[in-house]
Amino acid sequence: MREINVKEITDSVKKLCVESNCILNDDIYSVLKKSVETEVSEIGKDILEKIVKNADLAKEKMKPICQDTGMAVIFIEIGQEVHISGGNLTAAINEGVKQGYSEGFLRKSVVEDPLIRVNTNDNTPAIIHYDITDGDRIKITVAPKGFGSENMSRLYMLKPSQGENGVKEAVIKTVTLAGSNPCPPMVVGVGIGGNFEHSAYLAKKALLRPIGNYSDKPHIKALEKELFEKVNKTGIGPQGLGGKTTVMGLNIETFATHIAGLPVAVNISCHVTRHREIIL
Amino acid sequence: MSIKINTPITRQMAENLKAGDIVEISGIIYTARDAAHKRMLEEYEKSGELPFDIKNQTIYFAGPSPAKPGEPIGSVGPTTSYRMDSYSPKTIELGLTAMIGKGSRNEEVVEAMKKYKAVYIGAIGGAGALLSSHIKKCDVIAYPDLGAEAVHRLEVYNFPGIVIIDSYGNNLYETEVLKYKEI
Numbered sequence A: 001m002r003e004i005n006v007k008e009i010t011d012s013v014k015k016l017c018v019e020s021n022c023i024l025n026d027d028i029y030s031v032l033k034k035s036v037e038t039e040v041s042e043i044g045k046d047i048l049e050k051i052v053k054n055a056d057l058a059k060e061k062m063k064p065i066c067q068d069t070g071m072a073v074i075f076i077e078i079g080q081e082v083h084i085s086g087g088n089l090t091a092a093i094n095e096g097v098k099q100g101y102s103e104g105f106l107r108k109s110v111v112e113d114p115l116i117r118v119n120t121n122d123n124t125p126a127i128i129h130y131d132i133t134d135g136d137r138i139k140i141t142v143a144p145k146g147f148g149s150e151n152m153s154r155l156y157m158l159k160p161s162q163g164e165n166g167v168k169e170a171v172i173k174t175v176t177l178a179g180s181n182p183c184p185p186m187v188v189g190v191g192i193g194g195n196f197e198h199s200a201y202l203a204k205k206a207l208l209r210p211i212g213n214y215s216d217k218p219h220i221k222a223l224e225k226e227l228f229e230k231v232n233k234t235g236i237g238p239q240g241l242g243g244k245t246t247v248m249g250l251n252i253e254t255f256a257t258h259i260a261g262l263p264v265a266v267n268i269s270c271h272v273t274r275h276r277e278i279i280l
Numbered sequence B: 001m002s003i004k005i006n007t008p009i010t011r012q013m014a015e016n017l018k019a020g021d022i023v024e025i026s027g028i029i030y031t032a033r034d035a036a037h038k039r040m041l042e043e044y045e046k047s048g049e050l051p052f053d054i055k056n057q058t059i060y061f062a063g064p065s066p067a068k069p070g071e072p073i074g075s076v077g078p079t080t081s082y083r084m085d086s087y088s089p090k091t092i093e094l095g096l097t098a099m100i101g102k103g104s105r106n107e108e109v110v111e112a113m114k115k116y117k118a119v120y121i122g123a124i125g126g127a128g129a130l131l132s133s134h135i136k137k138c139d140v141i142a143y144p145d146l147g148a149e150a151v152h153r154l155e156v157y158n159f160p161g162i163v164i165i166d167s168y169g170n171n172l173y174e175t176e177v178l179k180y181k182e183i
Helices: A006-022 A026-038 A042-061 A089-103 A160-178 A196-206 A218-231 B011-016 B034-047 B088-093 B107-116 B128-132 B144-149 B172-180
Strands: A002-005 A073-079 A082-085 A127-133 A138-142 A154-158 A186-194 A247-257 A262-269 A276-279 B003-006 B022-031 B058-060 B098-101 B119-122 B135-142 B151-165
Touching: A002 A006, A006 A082, A006 A089, A006 A138, A006 A276, A026 A042, A026 A247, A042 B128, A073 A082, A073 A089, A154 A160, A154 A196, A160 A186, A160 A218, A160 A262, A186 A196, A186 A218, A196 A247, A196 A262, A218 A247, B034 B088, B034 B144, B088 B107, B107 B119, B151 B172
Parallel strands: A002 A082, A073 A127, A186 A247, B003 B022, B022 B058, B058 B098, B098 B119
Antiparallel strands: A073 A138, A138 A276, A154 A262, A186 A262, B022 B151, B119 B151, B135 B151
């Protein structure tokens, strides 16, 4: 059995928190650069140019791309041949978040109680999704998520009879309602199936897939392409000030579901969609 | 071509700005997000005072990330403005003439803007690193316990924005999106 000390997990999480917030991933960056050329709105083009400039500046100065450095969302896949030693795993992850947000000069945006609302001042606790896999490795993905876009996300419990058309309507409606609020151009994660909470988890997970990489399932790939085209006809454009660049990527994840249901979750993300991973 | 504006912005200046105008703002502006608005207006109810004289002032809906050593401020882009919709009619009534943020505003805010002559200016959401390069000085002037949500007094220089809703109720989000809408 392979042993991994929690110290290594803390250090990795810390590093990923800082890097993900200051360095925009290549997939998003290259789509933004390309859209400067393809955007037809003059205002939109100017905004996209500035967004690219902002990403360059953030990377150069290792400054947050966006001041909303989000709530830290962590996906951890643990190989079942791994033994974690030296302490509690959840505590180790949260310690990494605490160190990363403090030492990286990232904003602390978490309140301890949703109603009393006092800041925890270290951006913990993180939202952690655990998964057990084969092998003797641990994969950690840190995906900080701001709430400008999170607030625009929606979950629909459709009837099976609504089928694919119902899914399309749900996605287009969510993007249209989001409009200028979530800092478009957006990235859209869609979760179809599972149950109430699993569809939301799938939608979040869909945001981790690099944009431009389609689903392996042919019918889902076709749906991704069709919806991508449709949401870009809404006219919302960069920052909601009109144009063709509304959504940069639209990924769908699916799971088995109950005979009576068709859950659809749409997780809206902004042009600063962040995620970074490491395999230990 | 952009229009250079020096704060404070009078009602007359606000009235002259039109939706679609590209602006560059210099001078003093104040940050406040939902938590600060809530506290400011609750205190105003009790004492009749605000942490700063709001007449002809500009509020930037924003909460910066911490400053690195040697820099005045961390990244600081706008937050989503609709969360301030329940407070803005009151701040406008009290003398506020400009708001900087991103995203839609509701009917009540637009009505107050028309009645008292105020403008809503959009800054690029998610461009916090770039926007921070237009800030020369930053001081917390109220509610330090709120951290990033405290009221900050910012000295800005050529801070870039675009007038989204003017004091006549023209709304760039509505007019521009319609030009490109095909669905």
